[in-house]
Amino acid sequence: MATELNVGIIGVNTSGGWAAEAHVPAVQAVDGLHLTAVAAGSPAAADEAAQAFDVAKAYGDGLALIADPDIDVVTVATRVPGHRDLLLAALAAGKHVYSEWPLGAGSHQAREIADAARSARVKHAIGLQLRESPAVRMARDILRSGALGRALSASVSSTTAGFGPDVPPQFAYLEDPATFANMVTIQGAHTVDLLIALAGPLASMVALGSRQFPQIAVGAPRQLRERITFDHLLMQGRHATGAPFTLEVAGGRTGKTPFHLDLVGETGHLRLVGGAPRGLQSGRIGLIRDGEPQNINEGPFAALSDAAVNVAGVYAALRDDIRHDTSTVTDFEYAVRLTRLIEDVLTTPQASRLQADEAWPGR
Structure with a gap:
């Protein structure tokens, strides 16, 4: 496995939102992760986000990002109703995944997604970032x-x-x-x-x-x-x-x-x-x-914003699980x-x- 893991984040917009505020700086702060691609609701919005955050690839469709063979980890940070289809597609493609909470629109969807993750045998993290x-x-x-x-x-x-x-x-x-x-x-x-x-x-x-x-x-x-x-x-x-x-x-x-x-x-x-x-x-x-x-030791994430510091901890735990084939992340x-x-x-x-x-x- 390559030393550096390529991450693609779905749901990034320069107009604001949790993906831009927390996920982008968190990924960029974690050693061993590289923010390779972003996806937004349109090609123009994705291009704008890629330029703003110095990201090489931009997709106007989350499914297109998922299909990129260079992406190792897919983050789904869209509104909850969009989680199911994107997560199932990412898991079917064999990607490791980070999903924002809630996982799905109710326990039926959550169960379907969790079953797919188990079958795919990939690492998966849920965005309950306070644990980190x-x-x-x-x-x-x-x-x-x-x-x-x-x-x-x-x-x-x-x-x-x-x-x-x-x-x-x-x-x-x-x-x-x-x-x-x-x-x-x-x-x-x-x-x-x-x-x-x-x-x-x-x-x-x-x-x-x-x-x-x-x-x-x-x-x-x-x-x-x-x-x-x-x-x-x-x-x-x-x-x-x-x-x-x-x-x-x-x-x-x-x-x-x-x-x-x-x-x-x-x-x-x-x-x-x-x-x-x-x-x-x-x-x-x-x-x-x-x-x-x-006195709280925040280690390499001390300079991060309040929004990003805990999210970075989740990415670091997911990175380690991928590297060492462990299951520590929530x-x-x-x-x-x-x-x-x-x-x-x-x-x-x-x-x-x-x-x-x-x-x-x-x-």
């Missing part, structure tokens, strides 16, 4: 060392400026439940996943979804309509360790600290703080241990299980329960 946050990794190491003693409780507050009463035109699609891209499936899932990554599997859970802004102004010109997705989520339950947890995810909020997570043990306390106005998954996380801020099988949990929350949000015999492992 340097602060989260440090917190996980402290917890695993037993330094905090027996876990007593966990609590999370996770807010976003999005999903408030005013919905800009570019985010109107997030108000359609069929896209599987809303506050619960995105912000909620990233928050729940972080809690599981640190405090372990859930043994029981009750969830309550609400609409704190039942009337919204959408699009341009603004049109008033009823919100049919949830903009607020409460959860409580127990981890498999027996420690109880509480979790709140809220849209339409602004503040200097949009996120904090507290882990209390018999002999110590950890608090993760930070995040970003658009959601905790989009920013840097800091760590406080027993009231003292910790993958599509896990994405299926998390999708099912989120579907439970959405299906019966006022009485959603995960029973003890359904507890599934965090990874």
